[in-house]
Amino acid sequence: MPTLVIFVALAIILAILLAVIVLLPWLRADKSAQNNQLIALNVEVFKERLAELTADYSSGKMSEIEFNTQKTELERQLLLASEDKNKVVLNESEQNNDLSKVAVSKAQRELQVTRSGKARLTILVCVPVLIVLGYFLSADRSSTVQFWQAQDKVGQVADDLLTGKIDAPPEWAAEDTAGLMAAIQANVHHHAHDAQRWMRLADIYLAFEAIDPALEAQARAYRLTPEDEDVAVGYAQTRFFASGGVLDSSSRRALQTALQQNPEHQGAQMLMAMGEARAGNYDLAQAWIVRLKESISQRDGDHSAALNSLDELSANIRQQAADAAQSTQVSNQADGESSVVTSEPAINTRTIMVRISIDDKLAAEVGNKDTLFVSIQEQAGGAPLAVKRLQAADLVNTEQGLQVSLNDDDAMMPTHTLSSAMNDQKSLVAKARISKSGEAMSASGDLIAVDTTVDYLDTDQPVIELNMVISQKLP
Incomplete structure (x- = not known):
């Protein structure tokens, strides 16, 4: 079922439940309206009985004390017959008043209370409808709807890409690049503790030359699994090239972590050699190259191309060291007109x-x-x-x-x-x-x-x- 349909259905159900809870006291049935005839009958009986007591008192058949006692009892019975649950408190002055007026007034008020079934149904329907309309009309929800549609369409493709089940998306999925990227990002955040998903997300960013988000994704993967040498070296390599060949503290720490796990990791050794050379630590760079050549030589197979490349790198570092020494010598021989003297690097092939x-x-x-x-x-x-x-x-x-x-x-x-x-x-x-x-x-x-x-x-x-x-x- 589409995500949009599920969301709207759940929103309507929640709105109806909220409306019922809020309006429940008002929607309760009016029991007093059902007993209107009984209350009216009780009032008529009370009036007839009171008239009889008054006649007997006037003719002298009962004393004043007996009259007041039976009248009070008759009024109490009328009050108990009503549905009012509140306690009626009467002070001494109220006991001397005519309680029949109180009972009759209460009965009349209850008869006036009426509720319309149509009004209840109207409010019960309008509240959820107004909530849904307010949600969609208060702001532009098109981006949210497009995201849900992309999740339904290419969500599985995104998961297959991030888990390594497929290496490239199908043509129909690649047509919607924005939707596919949104599904990939959502998938990674739903599995935020999976370092490999963050690394694959970084590879996708690098394919689009998005360096900043790629570095952020690799940094998250490294924080999750710093002991994974491949993650550490990948993160250090991206930072190294993004910073113009400078081995900063973060990339150096990641390489050191990888080398602690695997001292013979060739990628980490190469990055350390190039980083030390760029920083002017030529002796350390040469030491890393020697260590790397020894590691390669111990492996089976023909590695002449890799060894020749390392020889070229070593010669390049020696030339850089010589140029730096020459620059320092020229600076020391300066006549004081300038505190720093630089020399142009030797022109290579081009x-x-x-x-x-x-x-x-x-x-x-x-x-x-x-x-x-x-x-x-x-x-x-x-x-x-x-x-x-x-x-x-x-x-x-x-x-x-x-x-x-x-x-x-x-x-x-x-x-x-x-x-x-x-x-x-x-x-x-x-x-x-x-x-x-x-x-x-x-x-x-x-x-x-x-x-x-x-x-x-x-x-x-x-x-x-x-x-x-x-x-x-x-x-």
Whole structure:
């Protein structure tokens, strides 16, 4: 049965029950109306008997004391015959009054109380109807209805995807992408303690390049099962690439947890090597590479390709260490005109030189703690081929723009380089963004430049020059 029908039926039943409970005292049958004839008869008998007592007293057949006693008893009997359950309290002055008037007045009031059966039925029907109309007319419920319809249509497909029963949704389910995603998200939240569902949700987000929600999903999975090495490494890897190749405290802690569970985990060792190299800890990075090569060599089969890749990474780290040492030497030999002297990295096979400037209207919004990210990546998407992280204030302080060089030394992965992409004639784009938070992930308020296509196919020049202007602000 559709969810909308179930909801409406339950809402109507609940409204009727509430109306019955609230109106129950008012809907009770009026017993006094059923006894109207009996009360009228009792009043007539009381009047006749009182007339007889009055006649006997007037003729002297009874004394005044006897008359008052029998009159009081007669009035008490009339009051007891009525349906009034309240206790009648009479003081001394009321005992001297004519109680027959009290009894007659009470009987007349009860005769005046009437209730309409049509009025009861009208209220009993109108209350639930008004509640339902108020629910649907007070606000736009179309999104809720669409969600229920998606749950009925693709709810099972979402569960099969998240439990690994199927790898891809059927064509008919993939046509409604928004409905399928809503069903997937609802399924994950209904099984909030299942870490694997959170990880599969993160994989779906990554397929759509939604980095922020993917990281959040993986963080939830890691908090649920920190002892699961695959979950820990997956979470650390996403944070590593999302932060521009920086191994922050969260990703480092996740990798250390995974290595405690499995000291020979190759993915964790590779991430530690690249993270230490990016942080300038070249000796530690080389140590991780040696450990990784030993682990691979002990496995059966031909691993020459992986070992060669590690040799390239090791050579790249040695070159970075040499460049850092040269930069330090030049800085120490400076004549004091500048406290910090930097040297341009050595040009590898291909280098892209990007000159970045900023629109004057946005320059005032750049703070001293803002971070400038410049990257080159494939137009089809994926991890950057080369990325640099700089101080955004340097961009504002220069009049001719900031010149940034990107080459294989700025690669995040040894096998995912700028030169290899150019050799494969991949379509490349350059990106530039000023981050307010210092994170590599885009956020509201960041300042960006329009993506610029890297035109290199018709030239053999080792250096490709580009100009970019940061002129937009993310809403």
